[in-house]
Amino acid sequence: MSELRLVRTTTKLRIKELLHYPSRFFTDIVIFATRCGILLVLYSFVFKLRGGMIGGTTFQAVAWSMFFYFAFMTFRLRDISREMMVDVQTGQIEILMSKPISYLSYKAWGRIGAGIIPMLTVGILGATALTLTVGVPPLMHSAAFLPTLALVFAGSCLLTIAVYTIVGLLSFWIEDINPIFWMVDKAVMMLGGSYLPVALFPALMYKIAVYSPFGASQFLSHTAYAKWLNEWPILVGIQAVWIALLGIAVLVMYKYARQTVSINGG
Amino acid sequence: MMNDLSFALYAIKKNIQASAELRTSFLTIVIGMMINNVAFILLWIFFIKAVGEIGGWTPADIVGLNGFAALTYGLAFSTFYGIRKMPDYAATGAFDRFMLSPKNLLVRVSTSAFSTSAVGDVLFGALCLTIFSFLIHANAIQLAILLVLAFAACLVFISTIIIIYSIGFLFTDGNNVSEGIFQLFFTPAMFDGGAYQGGMRLIFTFIIPSLVIGTLPVEAIKDTSFAKAALVVALSIIWFLLSVLIFNRSVKKYESSNFMTFGN
Numbered sequence: 001m002s003e004l005r006l007v008r009t010t011t012k013l014r015i016k017e018l019l020h021y022p023s024r025f026f027t028d029i030v031i032f033a034t035r036c037g038i039l040l041v042l043y044s045f046v047f048k049l050r051g052g053m054i055g056g057t058t059f060q061a062v063a064w065s066m067f068f069y070f071a072f073m074t075f076r077l078r079d080i081s082r083e084m085m086v087d088v089q090t091g092q093i094e095i096l097m098s099k100p101i102s103y104l105s106y107k108a109w110g111r112i113g114a115g116i117i118p119m120l121t122v123g124i125l126g127a128t129a130l131t132l133t134v135g136v137p138p139l140m141h142s143a144a145f146l147p148t149l150a151l152v153f154a155g156s157c158l159l160t161i162a163v164y165t166i167v168g169l170l171s172f173w174i175e176d177i178n179p180i181f182w183m184v185d186k187a188v189m190m191l192g193g194s195y196l197p198v199a200l201f202p203a204l205m206y207k208i209a210v211y212s213p214f215g216a217s218q219f220l221s222h223t224a225y226a227k228w229l230n231e232w233p234i235l236v237g238i239q240a241v242w243i244a245l246l247g248i249a250v251l252v253m254y255k256y257a258r259q260t261v262s263i264n265g266g
Numbered sequence: 267m268m269n270d271l272s273f274a275l276y277a278i279k280k281n282i283q284a285s286a287e288l289r290t291s292f293l294t295i296v297i298g299m300m301i302n303n304v305a306f307i308l309l310w311i312f313f314i315k316a317v318g319e320i321g322g323w324t325p326a327d328i329v330g331l332n333g334f335a336a337l338t339y340g341l342a343f344s345t346f347y348g349i350r351k352m353p354d355y356a357a358t359g360a361f362d363r364f365m366l367s368p369k370n371l372l373v374r375v376s377t378s379a380f381s382t383s384a385v386g387d388v389l390f391g392a393l394c395l396t397i398f399s400f401l402i403h404a405n406a407i408q409l410a411i412l413l414v415l416a417f418a419a420c421l422v423f424i425s426t427i428i429i430i431y432s433i434g435f436l437f438t439d440g441n442n443v444s445e446g447i448f449q450l451f452f453t454p455a456m457f458d459g460g461a462y463q464g465g466m467r468l469i470f471t472f473i474i475p476s477l478v479i480g481t482l483p484v485e486a487i488k489d490t491s492f493a494k495a496a497l498v499v500a501l502s503i504i505w506f507l508l509s510v511l512i513f514n515r516s517v518k519k520y521e522s523s524n525f526m527t528f529g530n
Contacts, residue, residue, distance in 0.1 A: 023442040030446035034453045042461040046317050054317050176291050178383065179298020186305035195309045195457075200316035 006101050007109050014113030028074050028118040029125075036070035036126070039195065057199040057225070060134045064224035065197045067126050072153075072220050073194075074122045075115040077160045078185060080107055084168030085177050093261060104254060107168075108161050139226050148232045152219050155239035159217040162246035163188070169250070172257035184214065192218025199225055210235070213242045270370040274377050278345045281380030292382055299386025300393075307332050307394070310458050321460025327484050328458065330398035334480035335455050337391025337416060338423035340384045348378035349427050353434025353441040356520055365520075372428070372513055398484075408487050411495050415483035418502040422478045425502070425509035426451055432509075432516035455480050475505060 018024060040063050047059035084107060087093040096103050130136075139145060167184050171177045189195075191209040198209060198221055209215030219235050222228055286292050310328040314320075343350060352375060355361040364375045395416065399409060430447045434440030454462075454470050459481030462470060470476040478501050486494035 021439050021442070023437065023439040023446075027442040027446035027449075031449045031453075034450045038454050038457065041466065042457060045461055045463060046320055049320065050317060175288075176295060179294050179302075182298055182302035186302050190305055190309055196313050196316065200313075202312065202315065205312065 006105060010106055010109040011113035011116070014110050015117060018114055018117055025118060025121070028076075029122060032070055032074050032122045032126070035194075036066060039066060043197075055200055057197070058137075061137050061224045061226070062197045062199065063130055063134045064137055064140075065193055065199065065221045067130055068223060069193050069218060069221040071119060071123045071126055072156060072218065075112075075119040075157070075160075077111050077115060077157060078164045078188070079114075080111045080161060081164045081168035081171075081177060081181050083107060083111070084165070085171040088171045089175075097258065097261060104165065104250070108165070111161070112157075137224055137226070139224075139229055142229055144229055144232075145223070148228070148236070149220075149223050151236055152223060152232065152239065155236060155243065156217055156220050158243045159213060159239055159246065160188075162243060162250055163213055163217055165250050166246060166253060169253045169257050172260045187212070187214040188217060191215035193221035198222055210238065213246060216242050270373045273369050274345075274373045277374075277377035278380075281345075281377065282385075285380050285382045285385075292385075295382045296386040296389065299383045300390045303332065303336055303387065303390045306456055313458060319460065320458060321463065323458055323460030326398060326401035327460075327488060329394050329401060330484040330487070331459060331480045332456070333391050333394030333398050334416070334419050334483050335391070335452075336387040336394060338419045338479045339452070340387025340389075340391055341420050342384075342423045342427060343381045344384035344388055345380070346376040346424060346427075347381040347384070348376045349424070349431050350381075351379050352431045353437075353444050356435050356440060357438070361520055365517075371517065372510065376428075398487075402488060404487065408490055411487050411490065411492075412483075415486060415495060415498055418499045419479045419483050421502040422475050422498075422505050425505035426475055428509035429505075429512050432513045435516040435519045450474065451476055459484060471501075475501060478502070478505075 043062055043066070044059055047054060047062070052059065087096060093103075096106065163184065164181075167177055167181050170180060174180070191205070191212060191214045192198075193201075193209070198206065201209060216235075216239050219239055222231070222235060307328060310332075311325045314323070314325055314328065348355075352361070355364070355375065361375070364371060364378065367374045395412065398404075399412065402408070404412065427448065430451065431444045433447065434444050437443050451474055454474070454476040459477065462477060462481065467477065471478060471482065478498055482494055482498050485491065486498060
């Protein structure tokens with residue numbers, strides 16, 4: 001019950017904070033529209049030049065795949081790393097750890113609360129715009145699509161939190177985690193299908209994207225392609241394995257990280 | 267004018283010395299940023315491999331584009347990082363101390379902060395432009411155009427961010443608004459220039475100068491196009507004059523405040 005209360009309170013506080021500063025909303029929407037919108041305009045031009053099909057993929061599938069990637073990025077779960085670094089650098093960590101709540105749960109739910117409204121807004125607006133402009137790929141009419149989308153979304157959230165929490169926990173030992181954050185973030189960006197959709201990956205890069213935790217954390221971008229309905233059990237399975245492995249890594253690292261902090265003088 | 271320049275150089279030197287004091291951290295951040303930037307080159311090279319050359323853009327041009335983008339970004343934010351902090355200064359009332367300084371206000375506030383990671387961008391940009399010159403077998407004229415346009419592109423970048431972050435004076439939570447507009451300016455500058463055609467090219471050249479900091483310079487060097495080079499130089503002068511004008515107008519909107527909550 002106390003865990004549920006923590007979830008409710010933390011999420012509610014971050015949503016209230018977000019609504020109090022509507023310009024953050026504006027920023028998220030502008031960033032999404034800039035990155036995703038301009039990329040889609042460019043890709044539509046490129047697909048027209050190539051006769052509407054590249055590597056057996058249509059623009060429609062690519063557009064939805066990139067939309068899923070960028071909408072998920074609006075969730076900003078990756079910000080958990082830098083929030084943890086700031087906690088450590090400012091000494092705020094001592095206050096948070098001395099409270100009778102789980103620090104990791106507090107950070108994770110805080111991020112979810114801060115990102116859920118922008119992601120839903122961008123998701124609804126973007127999906128409507130795409131439906132009206134490029135239409136809906138046939139596979140999205142399948143009864144299995146929405147349940148598998150929800151499943152892989154939950155998996156992507158958990159895995160993204162795990163990956164970026166590990167980076168954040170490194171700040172207990174390293175003064176500035178930014179260089180590590182940049183590298184992990186770029187690995188996620190490249191293998192997740194941001195600027196280059198996963199369907200256009202070279203064979204080796206596709207394998208790395210599927211079997212690495214960086215690519216697996218963005219499996220949402222795979223759901224727009226026709227082969228998703230056959231591949232989803234394998235991809236969700238890979239996600240589950242990574243969630244379990246990195247989840248254990250987070251707990252072990254946190255156990256040792258706690259020992260490096262001297263709360264109330266030791 | 268000379269006094270302002272000499273003060274700017276002194277402030278930049280002191281900022282670099284202060285950042286380099288923590289040597290290991292400084293080097294880790296600089297090298298980390300350089301590795302981080304490689305991702306963009308790889309992505310666009312894979313893009314060209316997957317979809318073929320668009321608008322005559324080759325992998326060498328992508329290297330050049332990333333060189334210009336990283337160099338302009340790096341130089342602007344390593345030496346003039348204070349520009350990015352203007353909305354914060356305005357929101358917290360910290361801008362007061364710059365207004366009280368007898369130095370040129372824009373120079374004083376611009377050189378008030380330094381970004382260590384941007385040094386990595388500068389080095390990465392310089393390296394990419396060197397590789398680009400080798401890949402296109404640049405002759406003396408092309409190298410001269412490159413040097414002139416590197417300067418012009420930096421001027422455009424600095425001018426644009428002055429305008430973007432001056433907007434912070436007009437909003438209560440100006441930092442977020444400015445960051446959103448900055449993304450609107452910088453993100454298109456990183457994309458394969460060959461894909462910008464027609465209306466998109468006009469918008470991102472004359473209304474939002476994203477293509478002026480990378481795409482147009484790369485094309486001007488590759489084609490030894492004096493017309494394109496002249497356009498970049500002309501736009502850099504126009505944007506610079508415009509930025510000074512907008513900065514001076516925006517500052518007038520600033521209402522002095524302090525942490526006792528008087529004023530604003």
